[in-house]
Amino acid sequence: MTHIGYHASHEQYDPRTLRDLAIRAEAAGFAAIKCSDHLQPWSERQGHSGHAWAWLGAAMAGTTVPFGNIAAPGYRYHPAVMAQAAATLAQMFPGRFWLAIGTGEALNEGVTGAAWPDKPERNARLRECFDVMHALLRGRTVTHRGRVTVVEARLWSLPDTPPPLFGAAATPETARFLGGWAEGLLTLGGDPVQVARVIDAFREGGGAGKPVHIQHAISWADTQDQAMANALDQWAPVAIGGEINWDIRRPSDFDLLGQFVGPDRIGRAVRVSADPGLHRADLAALADLGADTIFVHNVGRNQEAFIDMAGRDLLG
Template identity: 85%
Template sequence: MARIGYHASHEQYDPRTLCDLARRAEAAGFGAIKCSDHIQPWSPRQGHSGHAWTWLGAAMATTTVPFGNIAAPGYRYHPAVMAQAAATLAQMFPGRFWVALGTGEALNEAMTGMVWPDKPERNARLRECFDVMHALLRGETVTHRGRVTAIEARLWSLPDAPPPLFGAAATEDTARWLGGWAEGLLTLGGDPANVARVIAAFREGGGEGKPVHVQHTISWAETEDRAMADALDQWAPVAIGGEINWDIRRPSDFDLLGRFVGPEHIGRSVRVSADPGLHRADLQAIADLGVDTIFVHNVGRDQQAFIDMAARELLGRGD
């Protein structure tokens, strides 16, 4: 059975609240935690965007479960600086930290003033960043001149074992490309048939035997109406699809997109239901694909009610 983890959404909660939620999630029985890494929220209504790497040190110091982060090197973060942060966490908390590397979104990365490239160029930059980070985390001195530059870079405080560098993929093509070099896969949940195709592509591309994590987004509340309202209020723009989410820069523009998403569309990106049994069945179906950890992200604002429900209905803690 896959481990069930809790997704800590920096866009939706201030860092102090999110640290408390991480402790509550562990106490409820969640076996792992991962966080998002944003400098802006998706919507002004969400209203938060704490520094993920700072938060990770505090959250991991007050819990005992493994943690992960998804971030985009090469824009806001130089890959050597990201490798230093990852090495520090892995040295302080041995065996408890991994990071997934993605190509990023303009929402978070374009603020540096760099030209925001198309997907093939972002892929090429990601691969260079991975190579730099991979070498640094193994104690090498790195000089690299390309889309990113590192001159005689070296990490002096290294963990006993380097943290795994996963690749993040939402599509079969990206997953297949990652399979040959990333040390694991982080992908999105949803329809188990779609998840299965992405995982199969990763394994076909060279990822056979490598760990797979899934971030599964849901909207659960006490009633169906509340669950639907929460999904549309907090996560509607993600259901638009295509490449548009990666190219928009302003939270206010995501709100404009969200106006075009109704109850008939939101299911593309969020599993909406007040029925814990349905969510439990979804988790089992994804677990049956041979994944290692499923991180559940409930987009609703009442996280304590969700954590309490999960302890009873999803994590086997009973009453």
């Protein structure tokens, strides 16, 4: 059975409002919640970016559903520090927390001033971070010297069961790389044919039988014109696609690129429709790929109306 979850967008709402939206989403019938871990938003118009780990403790205390987070170890966060945060949440809320780790974006991770590496190097660093975190979450004392350095690290407050460490992938190549070692896959939604290629690559690379989560971006509103306006206002910069999203450092530069995204291109990143039936059909098609949970991200600012609509038309 595929569960439908709610994506809580730190980039678009202040932490207090986002906590209240998470509570509202559970009340409406969403079965899970996830968030992203950013230092900066994708656009200056989005205007927020709270600390995900601090928020998770408050949001999980006010709800009962499982939560997930996607973050990039090895840059802003040392992997031992991230493992400690994950262990703390998993110990406080048994069976309710999972973490997806990815290679990150310069927008968030470049703030330390370290050189921003190319994708193959980021992949290699991610694998090292996974190995360190996986061992720490099982109570081992870790010393590791490589792309990241860890000396005599140990976590002292551990959950009874370690939280699963998923890998995040947007392409078949990355998904295949993750398959043999990540404990699950988090990927993006959209065209089921394209999503299937990513999931198949993960399974072919060693991920067969492991759970798959999908983050699916939509723009719903009462009218088609308003749904399109919301998508272009809030999510146009992200629709640029390609490697450029991972290499730009400033929200203002994303806004400049977003000017080149119109109604014909936004659909590559966001399903824009005022028809709940169309969104319901999209979710069913993604569920048919074997997804365990699909997290719906409505990119507009009409979150309360979206959550209420979802409770009526998407979650039954």
